[in-house]
Amino acid sequence: MTKTWFITGTSSGFGRGLTERLLERGDRVAATLRRPEVLDGLRAAHGDRLWVGRLDVTDTAQVKRVVDDAFAALGTIDVVVNNAGFAVFASVEEASDEQIRQVIDTNLVGSISVIRAALPHLRAQGHGRILQISTAGGQTTYPNFGYYHASKWGVEGFCETVAKEIEPFGIGLTIVEPGATPTGFGAALATAPIMPEYDATPAGDVRRALASGDFPLLNDPDKIVGAILDLVDGGEVPLRLPLGPDTYRDVRASLAARLAEHDSHRAVAESVSLDEFAAR
Template sequence: MKQRTWFITGINSGFGRHMTEQLLERGDKVAGTVRNMNSVEDLKEKYGALLRVFHLDVTDTNVIYEVVDQTFNELGKIDVIVSNAGYGLIGAAEELTIEQITHQINTNLLGSIHLIRASLPHLRAQGEGHIIQLSSSAGQTAFSGGSLYHATKWGIEGFCEAVRQEIAPFNISLTIVEPSGARTNFTHHSVVLGQKLEAYSISQAHNARRGFEDTSIVPIGDPARMVKIMIDTADQKPAPIRIALGSGAYNTIHQSLSNRLEELEAQKELAFSTDFPANK
């Protein structure tokens, strides 16, 4: 098995933690970022020099570029960039504060955009590389109460879809990962709820809120299995563009795409009717 060096944001919890543990256990090197340097002391003690930890809050744009530059300068070649850091913001759009909206976009969308941009000059210079962007089934479908979370996930998927085409000539690949619920600490520890407005008690938005407030709900997704599939994309040529992980992801994305295609096909004649005639 080829030993690789990985750069992963948000390694203290969730998929980032699972991925880091699997990679270190098999002997790969990981440069990981955290907001709290004490949150991965156990990993540093267990794996020693295989793990390098950098302090980073992905809402701090300038520091993203500094940390990425520093990591490449110190470690040399980095084979895989994993844009993982993020969280969920749940509530009807009207229930969210300006500060919550700004922070969600700065973290999930702009943080990921700048991480990828910061990495590209280095990946081009080394002549190869692979980028893994953690999205969600929420990047292909939408539910009431998740408007801002969806905005960031749909946004980063559009960005990555275009960038993937831009960087293909440089032997750099990019994979978007779309998991559904998994048994990480995301659901009940990485989700922020907006201020509840009683006016929305008749809206489905509050159904989404109840789903996150109810700690008895246990997702069926196995994060260890999901992460292994993410890791395996580094060995696939060509790398997959998207990977849906979990039966929930497959079912909701399939339904969403089917509905959208059906609606589009029903509008074909209308769409074509707005073109100039062929002889004009």
Template sequence: MAQRTWLITGISSGFGRHMTEQLLERGDHVAGTVRNLHAADDLKAAYGDRLWIANLDVTDTPAVHAVVDQAFEQLGRIDVVVSNAGYGLIGAAEELTDEQIIHQINTNLVGSIQLVRAALPYLRAQGGGRIIQLSTVGGQAAFPGGSLYHATKWGIEGFAEAVMQEVAPFNIGVTIVEPGGARTNFRHHSLKLGPRMEAYDISPAAGARRIAEDKTAVSMGDPAKMAKIMIDSVDQHPAPKRIALGSDSYQAIHRALTGRLAELEAQRELAFSTDFPKGQ
């Protein structure tokens, strides 16, 4: 197993933390970003120079580019870039504040886009590499109460799918990861709620709020197993375009895709009817 150097955003918790722990344990090097430098003190104490840490808020575009520049310049080569940092915003579209909407988009969508843009010149120059973009089951299936979260995840999936085609000639692979619920602290620390409007108590969107507020719920997904699959995907050639993780993710995405396909196929004649006749 070849040793690699990884750049991972958001290593203080969740999948970023699980991946970092597994990678350091097996002997790889990790350049990790956190918003609180002390959040990785235990890892730094245990693994020393194999963990490079930088403070980063991915909503700060100049800082994203500066940290990526520093990581590549100081570490020489980075084999895998993992765009992991993000959070969920819950509430009906009308309930959310303008500030919440902007911050959600700047974190999950713009931050991820700028991370990839900052890394691509280095990956091209070194002759290749991998990009792993963390998405979610909510990047393919949509649920009431998650409209802005879905907007960012559907958006970043479209971006990543286009980029994977753009950079294929440079030996750069891109993989989108779509986990379902996992036993991380995402539900407790990475979900934000919009202000409640009583009018939406009768809306399906209220269900998402209740789920987010229920601190006793336990997800089925094992984050350590999921992190290992993400890590192992780098050994697959070509890079898998998408990886669904968790039975809930598979089932929800399967329902969403088959439903959309059925609706599309029912419109075939209508779609073709809008073309000019052949030869004209």
């Protein structure tokens, strides 16, 4: 059965890969991006099964207008994919105020805006799926990605809340967490002037690993796209979908360490309750 998808950030990476695969198999796609001309070839090949909208997700008014237009043009939209993203590769002191705002406005506020704009339509039609593209860095951290992590941890918390609120309406939400993948995203990372004070720190180590090619990109982007399609086609709606051996390994280690630390503070946590609740 064919489906209709709304996808942000379709010029490259997972967004472009999803768009191409979906069109090849006969689905309809509302593809949004800042430069619509990038998809002229696909539009010529697939005709009215590809609806293209100019969208900068940092423009909240534009997000609402484009989402409304896509639903009006296509009717039912079965799956909304929040994929647009931006990252700055720098220690927390090195990034500029403008870079920090762009990361947060794109990854966090932009994703929130798309979900908020889509929900009235999804509720009205009584079904739908939201896929939030996150990363292993939505559950664990790496030096030089502090602001990227801030945005992804934030959007994961938001989406976990949304998933609980929208389930009664027949709408599912899954946070997709790919690991390091050669999609071109790394080459598009914004950078900042390097502070020598950080050279002998973990931030410097990661910078050198990326520069030397020793930071492995373990995952196949086509297989990740396939896994996303399999998830939707299979009807399963997990809250999170880890994709990649690095995601599985790093997130598991982070969760285990956090749980161990959490348990180590049980006594002091329970010691501060009001006396009338202390025995419960």
